[in-house]
Amino acid sequence: xxxxKEIFKLSKIILLGLLLITTxxxxxxxxxxxxxxxxxxxxxxxxxxxxxxxxxxxxxSNEANVAFASVNKMPEYEFxxxxxxxxxxxxxxxQLIDDNTTKTYTSYAITLxxxxxxxxxxxxxxxxxxxxxxEENKDLQLGILQVYSENLEEIKATDVKEASIxxxxxxxxxxxxxxxIKQRTINGIYLAVKPISGVITSRYGSRWxxxxxxxxxxxxxxxxxxxxxxxxxxxxxxKGSYGNLVIxxxxxxxxTYYAHCSKIYVSKGDKIEAGDVISAVGSTxxxxxxxxxxxxxxxxxxxxxxxYLYK
Numbered sequence: 001x002x003x004x005k006e007i008f009k010l011s012k013i014i015l016l017g018l019l020l021i022t023t024x025x026x027x028x029x030x031x032x033x034x035x036x037x038x039x040x041x042x043x044x045x046x047x048x049x050x051x052x053x054x055x056x057x058x059x060x061s062n063e064a065n066v067a068f069a070s071v072n073k074m075p076e077y078e079f080x081x082x083x084x085x086x087x088x089x090x091x092x093x094x095q096l097i098d099d100n101t102t103k104t105y106t107s108y109a110i111t112l113x114x115x116x117x118x119x120x121x122x123x124x125x126x127x128x129x130x131x132x133x134x135e136e137n138k139d140l141q142l143g144i145l146q147v148y149s150e151n152l153e154e155i156k157a158t159d160v161k162e163a164s165i166x167x168x169x170x171x172x173x174x175x176x177x178x179x180x181i182k183q184r185t186i187n188g189i190y191l192a193v194k195p196i197s198g199v200i201t202s203r204y205g206s207r208w209x210x211x212x213x214x215x216x217x218x219x220x221x222x223x224x225x226x227x228x229x230x231x232x233x234x235x236x237x238x239k240g241s242y243g244n245l246v247i248x249x250x251x252x253x254x255x256t257y258y259a260h261c262s263k264i265y266v267s268k269g270d271k272i273e274a275g276d277v278i279s280a281v282g283s284t285x286x287x288x289x290x291x292x293x294x295x296x297x298x299x300x301x302x303x304x305x306x307x308y309l310y311k
Contacts, residue, residue: 029081035093036076037100043093044086048077054094058101065121065157067106067148071097104148107155110167111143112174118167119147121157129163133171140171184308187252187298191228191308192274195258196281196292198223204304214257214295215305221290223281225258226274228309233270233278242293243285246278257295260287 032044035051045051058069075097108126109116120126126144134140149155158166184191198219202212231250239245244261262282272278283290296305 028084030084030086032080032082032086032088033077034080036078037096038073042075042096044080044082044088045090045093046088050090051075051093051097055097058097063103065105065107065152065155067104069101069103071101073100102150104150105152105155106146106148107157109145109147109155110163111145112167112171113141114143116145116147117170118163119155119157120160120163125157125160125163128160129167132164133167136168137171183311186296186303186308187254189229189250189252189254191296193226193228194309195225195228195294196223198291200310201291204302204306213302214259214293215310216291216293217310218289218291219281221281221283222262223290224277225261225279225281225292227272227276227278228256229254229274231256231272233266233268233272236264236266236268236270238284241286243287244279244282245285248272248278253299255295255297255300257293257297259293259295260284260291262290 032046033048034044035042035048055071055074058071061069075093107119107121108123110118110120110126110129118129120129123144123146130142130144133142147155181190196217196219198217200215201218202216204212204215206212225246227248229248229250231248233246234249234255235245235247237245239259242257242259244259244264246258246261246264246266248256248258250256258279260282261279261284263280264278265280266272266276266278281290281292287293294305294309296303296308
C-alpha cells in the first residue's frame with residue numbers, strides 16, 4: 001500500500017509536470033503543417049485537410065468550359081511546431097497550387113469544309129447554329145467537333161447569336177472566294193495572280209482588220225511582271241513581233257505568253273511559282289509604247305484572258 005501510494009503520488013507529479021511543459025509549449029509555440037511542392041517549401045497551413053479539399057474541388061470543378069483539371073505535382077506535408085507569432089497563409093499556398101494546376105478546356109467547333117470556324121459552349125448551341133444556317137443553304141458542308149485545349153483563348157466560345165452572324169458572313173466570304181477561284185480556273189489551273197496592274201489599251205479579238213490574240217495592259221516601263229500561276233518556263237528570249245517573250249507551261253495544256261518585255265529574269269526550264277517576277281514591262285517587238293501583251297492558250301489556241309483575269 002505504501003509503495004502504491006508513492007507511485008501514484010509520483011505519477012501525479014510527472015503528469016502535472018508534463019501538463020505544465022505542454023502548457024508552456026502551447027503558449028510559445030503552435031502546431032502547423034509545412035507544405036512542400038517538388039521538395040520546395042511553399043508555406044505554412046493550420047489544417048492540411050482544407051488544402052486537400054481544395055485540390056479535390058479543383059480536380060472536380062464544374063467551371064464553365066473546363067473538361068478536366070489536374071495538379072501537376074501533389075503537395076507534401078510536414079508537421080511542425082513554430083512560434084505563435086508565425087503567420088500561416090492558406091491563400092498563398094492555394095494560389096501556388098493553382099499555378100501548379102493544368103486545366104484542359106473544351107468547346108464545340110463548327111466546321112466549314114473541314115475547317116474550324118466558330119466555337120460554342122455546348123453541343124446544343126452548336127446544333128442550333130448549324131440548323132439555322134442549313135435552313136438557308138442545305139448544301140453547306142457544316143459539321144460539329146468537340147475540341148480540347150489548355151489555352152482557353154484558342155477555343156473561346158461565343159454566344160449563339162454572335163456565332164450565327166459571324167459564321168453566315170464567313171460562309172458568304174467562302175462562297176465568294178470559291179466563285180472567284182472557279183471564274184479564274186482554266187482546265188483545272190487556277191490563275192492566282194494578275195501579272196501587272198495597269199490600263200487595258202487593247203482587248204482580245206478583232207483589231208485593225210485582224211485578230212488580236214491577247215490583252216494589252218499599259219503601265220510604266222520596267223514594271224515587274226508576275227507569273228499568273230505555277231509552271232515551267234518553256235521559252236525566254238526574242239520572238240518576232242512579240243519582242244522579248246516569256247512562255248510558261250502550267251500543265252493541263254495551259255500556257256501563258258508575256259510579250260514586249262524590256263528585261264527577262266528567267267530561263268528556259270526554270271520552275272516558277274504563282275507571283276514570281278519573270279520579266280519587266282517594255283516596248284520591244286511590234287509595240288507603240290510600254291505595255292504587257294498577255295496571252296492565254298489552251299491546246300495551243302488563244303482564248304480571251306478577260307474570261308479569267310481583269311474582269
